[in-house]
Amino acid sequence: MTDAIQPSRRLHFRARAVAKSAFQALFMSVMPDHPTAADADPAWIASQARVQRVPSRDLTLFIRRDFLVPDECAALIDRIEADRRPSTIADANGDGYFRTSETCDLDHGDPFVAMIDAKLAAFAGIDPAYGEPIQGQRYDVGQEFKAHTDYFDPKGADYVKYCSVAGNRSWTLMVYLDEPAAGGATRFPKIGKTVQPQTGKLLAWNNRIAPGQPNPASLHHGMKVRAGVKHVITKWYREKPWG
């Protein structure tokens, strides 16, 4: 079970591709040296300041607090608030309450969003061409995204629809933009790790054990917000260029 992207939106993003690549080139050029590979190198991620690796044999998971500053988070929240739709999932399982949040497709023609995208790519050390457009997710009280994986099930009905061009998802980067008054943690049940939302905190994990081999230990649950509102951005990289 995973979230679903909106194929109809892809045309829109393609039309923005020229602006996107120009901004990306600009921001990538002012960033310190970093890899631009097809896949992230955990050693690169671990080498950066203030990066913590969560001890686990089964999942490669990093946490970087204060990856974004509060002003950057607020500017992203403004964009998410202005343009959101009900979140969706692939491989529907009949549970209408599986993912109850709202989603925003951030506009990569917006130079600010392009700058955030470049920062994420530099952190991962992945060529931005492998990234899906960044999404924002918004959870109101009682909303959640039940335990799921971000990769698409290769045996699932929706695999061809979502993965025939760019392959499966490789890495997930996610940044908390605020801190709900209660609830809203991200739980990784297979490795016994729960991460609390904190403004600007980034999580990065590898959804595969090896190329082409999804990792079931990447299962995670965006838990119910109990008080307040939670916003995050999610960035998924693919095995092949997004196109």
Ligand SMILES: O=C(O)CCC(=O)C(=O)O
């Ligand atoms: O909101 C969270 O804590 C998790 C979000 C998530 O897993 C997703 O959007 O795929």
Ligand SMILES: [Fe+2]
């Ligand atoms: Fe997820």
